[in-house]
Amino acid sequence: MIVVGGPASTKLASNVARELGVQCISLEYKVFPDGESYIRYPLESCDVKGEDVVIVQSLYPPQDKHFVELLFAIDALRHLGAGRIAVVVPYLAYSRQDKVFLPGENVSVRTILRSIERMGADYFLTIDIHKEESLNFLSIPSFNITAVPLLSNYIKGLRLEEILVLAPDRGALWRAEMASRFLGAEYDYLEKYRDRSTGEVSVKPKSLSVKGRTVVIIDDIISTGGTVALAAKVMKELGAHKVIAACTHPLLVGNALEKMYNSGVERVIGTNTIPSTVSVVDVAEIIVEKLKSILKPN
Known part of the structure; x- marks a missing residue:
C-alpha cells in the first residue's frame, strides 16, 4: 500500500502513512501563469503498478483548485496501473448544497462525488460530511466517519x-x-x-x-x-x-x-x-x- 498526499493535505497524508507503516509520496504540483493546475506522480519515488493507493486531499479553499488537483491525481494513478484506489477527502467542499433549495440550482455535492467516482476511485472516505445521505450519490463503497x-x-x-x-x-x-x-x-x-x-x-x-x-x-x-x-x-x-x-x-x-x-x-x-x-x-x-x-x- 502507498499513501499519496495531495497538495492540500501533505501533512495529514504523512500522518496517515506513518500510522499505517507505509510510504508516503507527495505529488508534484504547480500552477501555470494562466491559472491552470498541474500535478505529477513522481514515478522515480515508487512504482504504483498493482499497488493499493490511498489518496488524501481535502477540499478547503481554494476548493475548486484542490478539487481539480484531486481529479488529476486519481486519473494519473489509474492510468499508471494502480490497484485499488481509496480516495480520502477529509473535508468535502460543496456538501452543504445537498439538494435544490431554490429552483434552477444544481446539487453540487452530487456533481463532486460522481466526478470523483468516474475518474476511477474504488473507495471513498470522508469525515463528518454535512449529511451522510449524500453518499448515496455514489455507487462505489463509501464511508463517513466522525471526529x-x-x-x-x-x-x-x-x-x-x-x-x-x-x-x-x-x-x-x-x-x-x-x-x-x-x-x-x-x-x-x-x-x-x-x-x-x-x-x-x-x-x-x-x-x-x-x-x-x-x-x-x-x-x-x-x-x-x-x-x-x-x-x-x-x-x-x-x-x-x-x-x-x-x-x-x-x-x-x-x-x-x-x-x-x-x-x-x-x-x-x-x-x-x-x-x-x-x-x-x-x-x-x-x-x-x-x-x-x-x-x-x-
Whole structure:
C-alpha cells in the first residue's frame, strides 16, 4: 500500500502513512501563469503498478483548485496501473448544497462525488460530511466517519467543570448527544434559522439552564463563525461562565475567529481536516482505522 498526499493535505497524508507503516509520496504540483493546475506522480519515488493507493486531499479553499488537483491525481494513478484506489477527502467542499433549495440550482455535492467516482476511485472516505445521505450519490463503497470522539477526548483533557454540550441547531443534535456521552455531560440545542436568499442566520433562545456552566458548542463546520458567535452571545446572556467552540472542519472564513472571540467564545478547537491555527486534533487515527477495514488483502 502507498499513501499519496495531495497538495492540500501533505501533512495529514504523512500522518496517515506513518500510522499505517507505509510510504508516503507527495505529488508534484504547480500552477501555470494562466491559472491552470498541474500535478505529477513522481514515478522515480515508487512504482504504483498493482499497488493499493490511498489518496488524501481535502477540499478547503481554494476548493475548486484542490478539487481539480484531486481529479488529476486519481486519473494519473489509474492510468499508471494502480490497484485499488481509496480516495480520502477529509473535508468535502460543496456538501452543504445537498439538494435544490431554490429552483434552477444544481446539487453540487452530487456533481463532486460522481466526478470523483468516474475518474476511477474504488473507495471513498470522508469525515463528518454535512449529511451522510449524500453518499448515496455514489455507487462505489463509501464511508463517513466522525471526529466527535476525538474532539470529545481532547475537550475531556481540558478538565472543564459543569459542562453543557450545545448543538447550534437540531440537525447537529446527534453530535452534541455523542459528545455528551464521552464527557459525562448534559446536552441541548438552539433553534437556528437561515434566510435562503440572504444567507443571514438567526437563533432563537431556549430556556436553557446554563448559569455558571461551561458551554461547549459543537458542530461539523465553522465557516464565517456567525452561527457560533450568535449562540455564544445567547449563552453569555443566559449566564454561562465560559463558552468553547469545537468543530471537525475549521474553515474560519475572513474574520471568523475575531467574530467568535468578540462574542464571548474563549477557545476554538478544530481538527486537521483543514490546516489552521486551531487545528489541534489529528484525524489520522480514525482514517487509518477505517482504511484497515476496507483495504484488507485480497
